[in-house]
Amino acid sequence: MSNYHIKDTEEYYQVYRKSITNPEGFWEEIAEEHFLWQKRWDKVLEGDFNDNEFKWFKGGKLNITENCIDRHLKTRGNKTAILFEPNSPEEEAQHITYNELSKRVNKLANVLKSKGVKKGDRVCVYLPMIPELAITLLACARIGAIHSVIFAGFSSNAVAKRINDSQSKVVITSDGAYRGAKTIDLKGIVDTALKECNSVESVLVVKRINSDITLKEGRDEWIQPLIDKASTECEPEIMDAEDPLFILYTSGSTGTPKGMVHTTGGYMVYTGYSFKNVFQYKENDIYWCTADIGWITGHSYIVYGPLVNGATTVMFEGVPSYPDYGRFWEIIEKHKITHFYTAPTAIRTLAKQETEFTTKYNLSSLKILGTVGEPINEEAWHWYNDVVGSKRCPIVDTYWQTETGGFLITPIPYVIPTKPTYATLPFIGIQPVLMDDNGKEIKENFVNGNLCIKFPWPAMSRTIWNDHDRYRKTFFSTYKGMYFTGDSALRDEVKYYRITGRIDDVIIVSGHNLGTAPIEDAINEHPAVAESAIVGFPHEIKGSALYGFITLKDKGACRNQEHLQKEINQLISDHVGPIAKLDKMQFTEGLPKTRSGKIVRRILRKIACNDTEELGDTSTLLNPKIVKEIMDNVVK
Numbered sequence: 149m150s151n152y153h154i155k156d157t158e159e160y161y162q163v164y165r166k167s168i169t170n171p172e173g174f175w176e177e178i179a180e181e182h183f184l185w186q187k188r189w190d191k192v193l194e195g196d197f198n199d200n201e202f203k204w205f206k207g208g209k210l211n212i213t214e215n216c217i218d219r220h221l222k223t224r225g226n227k228t229a230i231l232f233e234p235n236s237p238e239e240e241a242q243h244i245t246y247n248e249l250s251k252r253v254n255k256l257a258n259v260l261k262s263k264g265v266k267k268g269d270r271v272c273v274y275l276p277m278i279p280e281l282a283i284t285l286l287a288c289a290r291i292g293a294i295h296s297v298i299f300a301g302f303s304s305n306a307v308a309k310r311i312n313d314s315q316s317k318v319v320i321t322s323d324g325a326y327r328g329a330k331t332i333d334l335k336g337i338v339d340t341a342l343k344e345c346n347s348v349e350s351v352l353v354v355k356r357i358n359s360d361i362t363l364k365e366g367r368d369e370w371i372q373p374l375i376d377k378a379s380t381e382c383e384p385e386i387m388d389a390e391d392p393l394f395i396l397y398t399s400g401s402t403g404t405p406k407g408m409v410h411t412t413g414g415y416m417v418y419t420g421y422s423f424k425n426v427f428q429y430k431e432n433d434i435y436w437c438t439a440d441i442g443w444i445t446g447h448s449y450i451v452y453g454p455l456v457n458g459a460t461t462v463m464f465e466g467v468p469s470y471p472d473y474g475r476f477w478e479i480i481e482k483h484k485i486t487h488f489y490t491a492p493t494a495i496r497t498l499a500k501q502e503t504e505f506t507t508k509y510n511l512s513s514l515k516i517l518g519t520v521g522e523p524i525n526e527e528a529w530h531w532y533n534d535v536v537g538s539k540r541c542p543i544v545d546t547y548w549q550t551e552t553g554g555f556l557i558t559p560i561p562y563v564i565p566t567k568p569t570y571a572t573l574p575f576i577g578i579q580p581v582l583m584d585d586n587g588k589e590i591k592e593n594f595v596n597g598n599l600c601i602k603f604p605w606p607a608m609s610r611t612i613w614n615d616h617d618r619y620r621k622t623f624f625s626t627y628k629g630m631y632f633t634g635d636s637a638l639r640d641e642v643k644y645y646r647i648t649g650r651i652d653d654v655i656i657v658s659g660h661n662l663g664t665a666p667i668e669d670a671i672n673e674h675p676a677v678a679e680s681a682i683v684g685f686p687h688e689i690k691g692s693a694l695y696g697f698i699t700l701k702d703k704g705a706c707r708n709q710e711h712l713q714k715e716i717n718q719l720i721s722d723h724v725g726p727i728a729k730l731d732k733m734q735f736t737e738g739l740p741k742t743r744s745g746k747i748v749r750r751i752l753r754k755i756a757c758n759d760t761e762e763l764g765d766t767s768t769l770l771n772p773k774i775v776k777e778i779m780d781n782v783v784k
C-alpha cells in the first residue's frame with residue numbers, strides 16, 4: 149500500500165526518505181494505486197539534469213479527463229465538482245455535478261472536433277472565470293488538444309504574441325467579462341489581436357455579458373448553438389504520458405514570454421498527490437482557490453489537482469472589492485468554504501480595510517488557509533492567521549513556479565508545523581539545495597543561498613514551446629546538473645526554508661548581500677505603510693544603494709514625510725541592520741504590478757537608475773498609469 153495520504157510528522161519523514169532514496173519506486177506505487185491508466189508505463193523515469201530530456205512514466209497511456217471525471221461518476225456523480233460564484237452576489241451560484249461536468253466536457257470536446265481540432269493542435273483560451281473556462285481545458289484534454297490559456301486581462305498585443313508563438317488553430321473567448329462594476333471587451337481584444345495572427349481558423353464565443361459584438365463571417369460563431377447540438381458522449385483520446393497537456397506562458401528575463409510545456413502523466417500524478425496532502429482534502433470539503441485559471445495556480449490547483457481527487461472546487465468570477473471589501477468573507481460564509489487559498493497581495497489589501505469587513509461574517513467553516521505567489525510578510529501572515537483563521541487554521545505557504553507544475557516547498561497541515569514567513573519543508577520527492585555564487589553547495593544553516601533542485605519530479609515542465617535551447621539555458625546552465633529556481637532562500641536550524649526573493653532582486657550594498665524581501669518586510673511593519681518595493685541604484689561610495697518605493701495606507705499620513713522616513717529607516721535598522729537603510733524614499737500612490745499582483749521591480753529599478761528610455765512594454769500592467777506618476781516624482 150502506498151502512502152497516498154500522509155497523516156503525521158513521522159509518516160512525512162518516512163515517506164520523504166522513501167521518495168528520495170527510491171524516487172522511481174515511490175512514484176510508481178502512487179501512480180499505480182491511485183490513477184487510471186490505459187496502459188502501464190515501461191519506465192518510470194528517463195533523463196536527468198545533464199541531458200535535460202525528461203520522460204516520466206514512459207510508454208504509459210492515459211487520458212487525464214478519465215481520471216478527473218469518468219472514474220468518479222459511479223461514486224460521486226451527484227457531488228458538486230465545480231461550484232461557480234458569479235461576479236454579482238445577486239446572480240445565483242451554480243453547482244455543477246460530476247455527471248453534468250462529464251456531459252458538458254464531452255459536448256464541448258465534440259464541438260472542437262467539428263471545428264477540425266485534432267490531437268496535438270493548440271487551442272487558445274481567453275475567457276473570464278466562468279465554468280466554460282474549466283470545461284474548455286478538460287474538453288481539450290479529452291481529445292488530446294493542447295490548451296494555451298491566456299489570462300483574460302492581457303492586452304491584444306500579448307494575446308497576439310502568444311497565439312503566434314503557439315500557432316493556435318482555434319480561439320475560445322466570450323462576448324465580454326464582468327470585473328466588479330466594470331466589463332471588459334474580450335471579443336474586441338481578440339479581434340484586434342487576430343489582425344496580427346494567421347494560424348487561427350475559428351473563434352468560438354461564449355455569451356456572458358450580452359454585449360453587442362460583431363461576428364466575423366466564416367471565422368466567428370456563438371458556441372452555445374453548437375453545444376446544444378453536440379452529443380454528450382465522447383471517447384477519450386488515448387494519450388502518451390509524455391504528450392503535452394498544455395502550454396502556459398510566463399515571463400522570463402527577456403521580453404519574449406516562455407511557453408512552458410507541461411505533459412500528461414507526471415503532471416497528473418504530482419498535482420493529484422500534492423493537492424491531496426497539502427490541503428489534507430476530505431470528501432465533503434469545499435475548496436476555494438481565488439487564483440485565475442489563467443495562471444498555473446488555477447491549472448494545477450483549481451482544475452486538475454482537485455478534480456483528480458474528486459473534490460468540490462470553487463470558481464469565483466469577481467474581485468475581492470466588489471460590491472465591497474467583504475466579498476471573499478461573504479462567499480466563505482455562504483458556501484461554508486473549508487479551504488481558502490489566496491495571494492499575499494490580496495491579504496495585504498484586505499488587511500488594510502476596516503476589520504468589520506472581515507469579522508462580520510461567520511468564517512467558522514474554514515479549516516485550512518493557504519498563500520502563494522510571493523513571500524508573505526510577518527504582519528500579513530499574522531492578520532491572516534488571527535483575523536481570518538482565528539488561530540485555528542494552519543496556513544500553508546506554498547512555494548512553487550509555473551515551471552514546476554506543482555508545489556516545491558510547503559507545509560502539510562497537522563503534519564509539518566507552520567512558521568510565519570517560512571514555506572518550511574520540501575514536498576515529497578523534492579530535493580532542494582542551496583548553492584553559493586561559485587557553484588558550491590552550502591551545507592550550513594542560517595545562510596542565504598541560491599535555491600536549486602537536485603532531482604527531477606513528475607510535474608516539472610519538459611521544455612519551452614519551440615525553444616528547447618532556451619529551456620536548457622534558463623534552468624540548467626547556472627548550476628550544472630541542477631534545476632535553478634531563480635530564487636534565493638534561507639534554511640533555519642530545523643531545515644525549514646524561507647524564500648527570500650528572486651536572485652535578481654539581490655542588491656549588494658557596500659559589499660553586503662541584501663535581499664529586498666526582508667527589508668520590505670521591515671518597512672511593511674510600519675503601521676502607516678501598505679506596501680513597498682526596494683531596488684538598487686548606483687552609488688559612488690557604496691557601489692549600490694537602496695531606493696524604496698512606498699505606498700501608504702492613508703495618504704494623510706504622508707504629511708510629515710521627514711519624520712516618517714526616519715521611523716522607516718529605524719525599523720530597517722532594527723530588523724535587518726543599519727547597512728540596509730534606504731538612501732532614497734519615494735511615497736507613491738501605487739506600485740507597478742503584473743495582472744497577478746506581482747510588483748514589477750524591473751521598471752522601478754530603471755526609474756531609480758534614471759534609465760527610463762527603455763522601460764519595455766508597460767501596457768500589460770495592472771496599473772500602467774502609475775509608471776508616469778512615479779517617474780514625475782522621482783527622488784533625485
Ligand code: WT7
Nearest residue numbers: 445520521522523545546547548549550635647
Ligand atoms: C515565483 C513564481 C506558483 C504559482 C504562482 C506564481 C515566487 C511563488 C511563493 C511563496 C515566496 C513565492 C517565487 C517564484 N513565489 N510562491 N510561497 N513564497 N515566493 O507562479 O508566476 O511562476 O512565479 O513566485 O519568486 O519563483 P509564477
